[in-house]
Amino acid sequence: MYDLIIIGSGPAGLSAAVYGKRAGLHLLVLEKSPISGGQVLNTYEVDNYLGMPGINGFDMGMQFKEHADKLGVEFKEVTVESIEDMGDYKRIHTDGGLLEAKSVIVASGAHHAKLGVPGEEELLGMGVSYCATCDGAFFRGRTVAVVGGGDVALEDAIYLARTCEKVYLIHRRDELRGAAVLQQELTALPNVEILYNHVVEEIRGEDAVESLRLRNLITQESKELPVAGIFVAVGIHPETELVRDLVACDAGGYVLAGEDCATNVPGLYVAGDIRKKPMRQIITAVADGANAAVSAGNYCK
Secondary structure, eight states, X not given: OEEEEEEOOSHXXXXXXXXXXXXXXXXXXXXXXXXXXXXXXXOSOBOXXXXXXXXXXXXXXXXXXXXXXXTTOEEEEOOEEEEEEOSSSEEEEETTEEEEEEEEEEOOOEEEOOOOOTTTTTTBTTTEESOHHHHGGGGTTSEEEEEOOSHHHHHHHHHHHTTOSEEEEEOSSSSOOSOHHHHHHHHTOTTEEEETTEEEEEEEOSSSOOEEEEEETTTOOXXXXXXXXXXXXXXXXXXXXXXXXXSOBOTTSOBOOOTTOBOSSTTEEEOSTTBOOSOOOHHHHHHHHHHHHHHHHHHHO
């Protein structure tokens, strides 16, 4: 019987492990990948994490893991199949057997919806991004594109327009879906151009993004659009399948939990991108992990 089992070894899970281990909890981290670090491993450069300007995402993930290793955190590579609430403890069913713990932190993360076009995977981190606030500073004074029509896409375009020379907003429909106030702010910007009824068919470039091949859904004509970067904002899917039948979630599948990361199920906590909150960044995931571990420690007393 563990005091705490942490599901996920991204920044939130590793932070929870460090705080939990320092609190003297008998804990275990479950990870489905042989390499810890989560989404940050696929980030070419991180320039907004306090004290680590310009660090490579893979190196950051390795530093987080090394910190946990130095404290003697136990890791187990398995796929979690289900979580069973037994009242005063939890059962974790995995493809490697049954585990039990007094408390559980789910830090399974989220994944960005992708366009699924040629060049997207090949140029990830080399002009293809899913986070404008993370990577926008690298495109200062350059021309970029944002794909999407919801609030996040509009917010990204507005954010990028502050420093980029030109921003194209590419949307497959004939009207935007984002909030009216965001639409008003966006359309008032002189360096933003909205391309309605267009889709991206290909992302082109050798060692970095150089252009996009677009198709007009009305005329079916294709054209090439020179850009230095593309920010994809067509949705985020939280990895909450394990807990959706156990805890309260919003319509998008994000778990409803406060800053203490406690769900409506005693002893079950969430941290990182699966928690409903206004900002999802590495630094907020790390903060969630710390809060969740403290909450779990208090629960286990």
